[in-house]
Amino acid sequence: MSASYPIPGNKIRLTESFDAGFLEEPSFKAGSLDADGQIEQSISTPQQNAYSTNDQKAPAILSIKNFNVQAAGSTILKNINLEIPKGKITVLLGPSGCGKTTLLKCLNRLSDLHPSLKVNGKILIDGEDIFHPTQDLTKIRQKMGLLSQRPFPLPMSIYKNIAYGLKIKGIRDKKVIKEKVEKHLKDVGLWEEVKDRLHGPAARLSIGQQQRLCLARGLAVGPEIILADEPTSALDPISSRKIEEEFLRLKEDYTLIVVTHILRQARRLADHIVFMYFGEVIEQGTPDEIFNHPKSDILKQYLQSGH
Amino acid sequence: MQNRKILEEKFFLWLMRLVTLSIILVFLFIMGIIIKKGFHAMTWEMISQEPKGGFYFGKGGGILNAIVGSLYLALGSTFFGLLLGLPVALGMNVHWITKTRFVGALRFLLDALWGVPSIVFGAFGFALMAYLGLRASLLAGIITVTLFIVPIFIRAFDEVLRTVPEGLMEAAYSLGANKTQIAFTVFFRQALPGFITAILLAFGRGIGDAASVLFTAGYTDHIPQTIQDPTATLPLAIFFQLSSPIPEVKARAYAAALILTIIILIISVVSRLSTRRFKKNIL
Numbered sequence: 142m143s144a145s146y147p148i149p150g151n152k153i154r155l156t157e158s159f160d161a162g163f164l165e166e167p168s169f170k171a172g173s174l175d176a177d178g179q180i181e182q183s184i185s186t187p188q189q190n191a192y193s194t195n196d197q198k199a200p201a202i203l204s205i206k207n208f209n210v211q212a213a214g215s216t217i218l219k220n221i222n223l224e225i226p227k228g229k230i231t232v233l234l235g236p237s238g239c240g241k242t243t244l245l246k247c248l249n250r251l252s253d254l255h256p257s258l259k260v261n262g263k264i265l266i267d268g269e270d271i272f273h274p275t276q277d278l279t280k281i282r283q284k285m286g287l288l289s290q291r292p293f294p295l296p297m298s299i300y301k302n303i304a305y306g307l308k309i310k311g312i313r314d315k316k317v318i319k320e321k322v323e324k325h326l327k328d329v330g331l332w333e334e335v336k337d338r339l340h341g342p343a344a345r346l347s348i349g350q351q352q353r354l355c356l357a358r359g360l361a362v363g364p365e366i367i368l369a370d371e372p373t374s375a376l377d378p379i380s381s382r383k384i385e386e387e388f389l390r391l392k393e394d395y396t397l398i399v400v401t402h403i404l405r406q407a408r409r410l411a412d413h414i415v416f417m418y419f420g421e422v423i424e425q426g427t428p429d430e431i432f433n434h435p436k437s438d439i440l441k442q443y444l445q446s447g448h
Numbered sequence: 449m450q451n452r453k454i455l456e457e458k459f460f461l462w463l464m465r466l467v468t469l470s471i472i473l474v475f476l477f478i479m480g481i482i483i484k485k486g487f488h489a490m491t492w493e494m495i496s497q498e499p500k501g502g503f504y505f506g507k508g509g510g511i512l513n514a515i516v517g518s519l520y521l522a523l524g525s526t527f528f529g530l531l532l533g534l535p536v537a538l539g540m541n542v543h544w545i546t547k548t549r550f551v552g553a554l555r556f557l558l559d560a561l562w563g564v565p566s567i568v569f570g571a572f573g574f575a576l577m578a579y580l581g582l583r584a585s586l587l588a589g590i591i592t593v594t595l596f597i598v599p600i601f602i603r604a605f606d607e608v609l610r611t612v613p614e615g616l617m618e619a620a621y622s623l624g625a626n627k628t629q630i631a632f633t634v635f636f637r638q639a640l641p642g643f644i645t646a647i648l649l650a651f652g653r654g655i656g657d658a659a660s661v662l663f664t665a666g667y668t669d670h671i672p673q674t675i676q677d678p679t680a681t682l683p684l685a686i687f688f689q690l691s692s693p694i695p696e697v698k699a700r701a702y703a704a705a706l707i708l709t710i711i712i713l714i715i716s717v718v719s720r721l722s723t724r725r726f727k728k729n730i731l
Contacts, residue, residue: 297637306623309629358623362624
């Protein structure tokens with residue numbers, strides 16, 4: 142377990158952290174290395190520096206184009222160009238602090254809550270730019286359900302947690318709401334556990350149940366995409382497994398984008414993996430390509446040291 | 449080394465015990481004095497009647513005028529303080545969350561106002577009365593006390609609202625809620641116990657303050673019939689009776705202090721109990 146890749150958070154720039162000796166096989170970096178063997182111009186042309194494979198047969202539901210995020214002078218995301226395939230699980234993989242979560246939160250514009258974030262570039266969903274100034278935020282956000290690292294049930298009953306999003310959508314019919322609450326609780330396998338205490342506080346559920354409730358709450362607003370930010374990091378292995386199984390089922394009807402730094406989880410879930418490092422997409426491809434035939438040294442290092 | 453740590457631990461433990469004990473003793477001492485000096489003057493007449501002729505020379509009557517006047521004044525100004533303060537406190541934490549410099553400046557200003565002595569608010573209220581052409585009245589008292597307690601209410605509630613986890617806010621936003629929905633359904637509910645505490649704090653300051661009502665609310669032996677009548681207040685009732693040389697009147701001052709303390713105690717207990725049932729939903 143001798144990881145020699147620099148620890149994110151130290152804000153070391155790529156060009157400084159790799160000496161020439163580290164890159165023993167410069168051939169795969171053709172065109173982006175200068176005479177000293179340092180990665181210099183590579184960042185300016187993302188198509189060149191990201192090892193993209195054109196294996197994506199599924200049409201893209203989200204297109205991220207030349208997307209940059211800066212905060213207080215430092216770059217958090219650098220020239221991200223991604224196509225998220227529809228009906229698949231896309232895993233954003235990478236060490237903590239590499240910008241995965243920031244990217245995820247930009248997708249439904251939670252980035253608006255942080256005034257220090259400067260965003261430029263485009264993210265298109267169904268051909269519409271998410272960051273367009275006149276964009277209807279409610280509509281955009283209801284196209285995506287968010288599952289965060291820790292469950293945050295709303296301070297109300299289990300029933301109302303799910304009804305909340307429905308009421309925002311303008312659904313007032315009590316019968317419809319009741320049916321939907323039951324359906325989505327069944328979807329996440331929580332119905333049997335909570336059907337007798339639907340009007341009890343959501344905060345009393347176990348943390349694993351809370352996370353599944355949050356998933357059901359997100360599904361209730363009828364999203365196309367589910368955004369999951371390390372959704373199992375606070376959960377025990379059994380609860381984690383339930384969430385993962387749920388994700389594999391949900392793939393039938395939804396597109397999932399899952400952030401994780403756990404290699405085994407990526408292997409279990411992913412149809413498509415995007416490896417990120419220091420705010421850049423380093424490599425992307427199928428799990429087979431990423432795990433069995435990694436091309437970049439950074440990814441090789443990450444795979445060696447990971448678990 | 450190990451010995452020193454144990455000694456340190458023991459020292460601070462005993463220090464804490466000593467300080468806690470002395471605070472409790474001081475509190476008991478205060479209560480004891482009020483009860484001892486005021487208890488024999490605490491009669492049914494005291495809380496059920498207005499002052500009769502010669503009340504301030506030790507003759508019959510009570511301080512119902514001050515009790516009712518204080519309640520009117522404190523309830524009225526707490527109500528208006530809430531009306532003004534609630535949108536500001538929620539706005540500071542939800543609507544203006546990206547305007548960090550503005551919110552920071554606002555917090556600083558409110559903290560400064562919190563620290564301004566109430567006599568300054570009294571003087572300001574007095575000037576305002578002259579400007580608006582008001583006499584010393586319940587209305588002028590309510591306006592002044594409202595201004596005095598608004599910063600207290602906002603900052604006390606604001607501090608609790610700031611503890612609402614960011615993830616909860618993000619969760620509500622990602623369900624498509626707008627800012628106002630989030631303010632009232634998520635932030636307000638989550639911070640409800642803090643909201644009650646903030647009201648209590650504002651109410652307690654409002655009912656107990658003498659300086660801000662000295663010029664603005666006036667003093668009278670009658671219960672105010674309209675909002676433009678002057679009104680008596682408990683703190684001023686205590687003040688006037690305590691400055692009397694007659695022992696019976698002095699004793700009544702302590703009885704009035706006891707009544708004021710009991711009112712605050714009742715309101716605290718009732719509101720604590722009523723929040724308990726809301727607390728269950730909080731994360």
